[in-house]
Amino acid sequence: MLNPLFWYQAIALAFSQIWANKSRAFLTALGIIVGVASTTSVIAALTGLKSKVLTQFESVGASKVFIFPNRPDDKPRNLYPWEKVRLKIEEARALRDECESIRAITPITEVGLEVEAGDRKIEGLSVTGIWPDWHEIQNRSVTSGRPFTNIDESNERQVCLVNDDAIKELHLPTDAVGQFINLGGRRFLIVGVIETVQSRFFGLNTSSAEIFIPFSVAEKFQPRDYFLRIEALLKSPELADEGTAEMRWILRKARGIPAGDTESFQVEAIDRFIQQFKTLAAGITAIAGGIVGISLLVGGIGIMNIMLVSVSERTREIGLRKAVGATPNAILLQFLLEAITLCLVGGFVGLACGRLIAYGLTKIPDAQLDEANIPLWAVVLAFAFSAGTGLIFGMFPAIKAARLDPIEALRHE
Amino acid sequence: MRLIEVRDLQKVYRVGVETIRALNGVDLRIERNDFIAIMGSSGSGKSTLMNMLGCLDRPTSGTYLLNGKDVSHMGAAELARVRNEEIGFVFQSFELLPRQTALENVELPLVYAKGGWRDRRPRALAALALVGLSDRVHHRPNQLSGGQRQRVAIARAILNRPSILLADEPTGNLDSATTVEILAIFRKLHDDGQTIIIVTHEDEVAAHCDRVVRLRDGKVISDLPILEDSAGRHRGGSGAKGSLEHGALGAC
Ligand SMILES: Nc1ncnc2c1ncn2[C@@H]1O[C@H](COP(=O)(O)OP(=O)(O)O)[C@@H](O)[C@H]1O
Ligand SMILES: [Mg+2]
Numbered sequence: 001m002l003n004p005l006f007w008y009q010a011i012a013l014a015f016s017q018i019w020a021n022k023s024r025a026f027l028t029a030l031g032i033i034v035g036v037a038s039t040t041s042v043i044a045a046l047t048g049l050k051s052k053v054l055t056q057f058e059s060v061g062a063s064k065v066f067i068f069p070n071r072p073d074d075k076p077r078n079l080y081p082w083e084k085v086r087l088k089i090e091e092a093r094a095l096r097d098e099c100e101s102i103r104a105i106t107p108i109t110e111v112g113l114e115v116e117a118g119d120r121k122i123e124g125l126s127v128t129g130i131w132p133d134w135h136e137i138q139n140r141s142v143t144s145g146r147p148f149t150n151i152d153e154s155n156e157r158q159v160c161l162v163n164d165d166a167i168k169e170l171h172l173p174t175d176a177v178g179q180f181i182n183l184g185g186r187r188f189l190i191v192g193v194i195e196t197v198q199s200r201f202f203g204l205n206t207s208s209a210e211i212f213i214p215f216s217v218a219e220k221f222q223p224r225d226y227f228l229r230i231e232a233l234l235k236s237p238e239l240a241d242e243g244t245a246e247m248r249w250i251l252r253k254a255r256g257i258p259a260g261d262t263e264s265f266q267v268e269a270i271d272r273f274i275q276q277f278k279t280l281a282a283g284i285t286a287i288a289g290g291i292v293g294i295s296l297l298v299g300g301i302g303i304m305n306i307m308l309v310s311v312s313e314r315t316r317e318i319g320l321r322k323a324v325g326a327t328p329n330a331i332l333l334q335f336l337l338e339a340i341t342l343c344l345v346g347g348f349v350g351l352a353c354g355r356l357i358a359y360g361l362t363k364i365p366d367a368q369l370d371e372a373n374i375p376l377w378a379v380v381l382a383f384a385f386s387a388g389t390g391l392i393f394g395m396f397p398a399i400k401a402a403r404l405d406p407i408e409a410l411r412h413e
Numbered sequence: 414m415r416l417i418e419v420r421d422l423q424k425v426y427r428v429g430v431e432t433i434r435a436l437n438g439v440d441l442r443i444e445r446n447d448f449i450a451i452m453g454s455s456g457s458g459k460s461t462l463m464n465m466l467g468c469l470d471r472p473t474s475g476t477y478l479l480n481g482k483d484v485s486h487m488g489a490a491e492l493a494r495v496r497n498e499e500i501g502f503v504f505q506s507f508e509l510l511p512r513q514t515a516l517e518n519v520e521l522p523l524v525y526a527k528g529g530w531r532d533r534r535p536r537a538l539a540a541l542a543l544v545g546l547s548d549r550v551h552h553r554p555n556q557l558s559g560g561q562r563q564r565v566a567i568a569r570a571i572l573n574r575p576s577i578l579l580a581d582e583p584t585g586n587l588d589s590a591t592t593v594e595i596l597a598i599f600r601k602l603h604d605d606g607q608t609i610i611i612v613t614h615e616d617e618v619a620a621h622c623d624r625v626v627r628l629r630d631g632k633v634i635s636d637l638p639i640l641e642d643s644a645g646r647h648r649g650g651s652g653a654k655g656s657l658e659h660g661a662l663g664a665c
Binding site: 002003004005006009016020316317319320321322323324325326327328329330406407410 | 464467469470489490493494496497498502504508510512520521522523524525526527528530533569573
């Protein structure tokens with residue numbers, strides 16, 4: 001019905017209208033600019049953080065499960081003494097022997113020992129006791145020598161694994177396999193060397209010198225009621241719910257917790273953490289969306305106001321256009337296009353500002369935001385929301401223009 | 414078929430308790446290629462009749478047949494189409510879009526036309542040539558004199574080759590020399606076959622036309638041809654011939 005010339009001139013007119021009233025258009029679109037800029041930069045930051053955190057989680061392993069003691073908060077403390085709450089090695093064994101959904105499991109305990117190598121002596125170095133499955137669970141194999149075996153564990157052999165940092169700190173030869181070191185006054189044979197992992201998690205450097213010994217050996221250094229935690233690997237990440245349920249059932253049975261009673265331990269799959277994080281990120285994104293909604297509402301009212309001003313300023317022009325044959329629909333469309341164009345230009349400027357802010361975020365040292373960027377869906381959404389704002393808030397002024405009586409309009413001063 | 418046939422046209426305005434009969438039973442017949450002046454004192458209903466003939470407004474009662482089509486009951490969109498295809502307006506205050514060039518102003522009716530937008534450039538240039546403005550094509554209205562502006566407006570009005578050219582006090586804002594120029598353009602368009610209706614209160618303007626319709630209190634009080642001798646002005650032969658025919662019609 002409307003010819004291409006109409007569309008061309010309507011859009012050209014919309015831009016020339018903005019150009020002719022630059023500062024007014026800028027002030028009007030400010031609400032939209034600020035709204036789009038703030039929302040897209042928040043989304044950019046979240047996106048960057050999310051991909052960072054998720055890759056870190058995934059490097060840990062999505063099918064990993066952590067088990068640790070947990071005294072219920074809602075129960076009197078004396079009902080749950082530490083010796084009852086703490087995890088026991090028998091429980092780790094029960095899980096290993098009975099749980100169908102796990103592939104690997106290890107108890108982990110740390111003991112502070114005096115370490116001696118030749119004339120080097122370090123007080124109170126943390127030595128970790130582990131089962132051989134630890135290699136698979138942590139995805140850390142030896143770079144030379146051999147990993148731990150079940151024989152080391154069952155025969156309580158005085159063997160140890162060291163990492164590169166430990167070799168450096170203890171001034172051991174680079175190939176330390178076959179060397180002896182003293183741990184807590186006993187002689188241990190270094191059977192393997194493991195890599196130092198740069199496990200930077202939110203800026204915290206968690207590992208430097210590490211020494212590992214069989215769990216059964218570590219246990220002998222520990223006092224009564226020592227602390228141990230358990231890490232396990234599920235056969236697949238999809239088993240997160242099923243597997244944790246099974247483990248809880250086994251632990252409840254081992255502790256004799258009746259059905260309905262609060263558990264004195266906690267079983268958490270990494271997958272659950274990932275889900276929780278994703279839920280959190282989605283929540284924040286939704287809040288950011290809400291902010292854009294409000295700011296667009298505010299911006300939209302400004303748009304409506306300026307469009308009403310424009311309609312009244314151009315009443316004679318509208319009258320003339322009607323006299324030469326513009327239908328009410330053509331006038332309506334023309335003013336809607338103007339409102340939408342103004343909003344889209346505002347959205348574009350806002351997006352450019354958001355992009356700039358996102359770039360600024362990536363340059364903040366140690367903020368973990370170096371992957372911050374505005375995803376395509378947010379760009380599309382920003383434009384869609386802007387256009388929608390123009391459409392909704394431009395409608396009333398456009399209808400007003402379309403309904404103007406041509407004679408009245410031409411008589412307007 | 415007559416170009417325009419108006420029967421018992423009434424337009425009533427209500428302002429508060431008062432009723433104003435702006436048009437009070439107007440009958441009018443207009444043939445193709447007529448050149449008519451509508452005259453009357455201020456408030457006699459000239460502009461109201463003009464708006465009605467130009468399909469800008471609908472009558473309270475009565476019928477208006479344009480090219481045999483009854484336009485008195487059409488909706489706003491239909492009327493807009495009729496205005497686009499059949500009517501060309503020339504206003505006292507020109508009504509040009511200030512930020513657009515003469516050419517763009519002339520092209521405006523094609524923005525809302527069904528077809529013809531493809532060859533808008535040659536058509537607009539031809540219309541501007543017809544009013545003698547080929548050398549001002551890219552000027553904006555504020556770079557043109559009053560007479561030149563009105564010529565742009567005339568070029569815009571004739572662009573869609575309308576059935577009727579309606580001019581409401583087209584020379585009201587112009588000096589007498591420029592008035593003569595503008596009237597010469599109307600005369601030329603008329604000689605090319607254009608039907609023209611001019612609303613004016615100036616006798617000198619009316620004298621350039623072939624037929625004068627006088628209004629008083631919303632009624633036609635006289636509808637007479639202007640004869641060559643009585644007008645005392647030089648005319649083209651065809652115009653004089655036409656006026657005689659119209660005179661006969663006006664009498665019946
Ligand atoms: N929109 C309107 N509302 C009320 N009265 C009007 C309106 N338009 C015109 N009139 C009245 O109708 C009469 C004719 O007006 P108009 O056609 O403009 O006269 P003219 O153009 O001959 O001076 C006048 O009395 C005028 O006051
Ligand atoms: Mg008037």
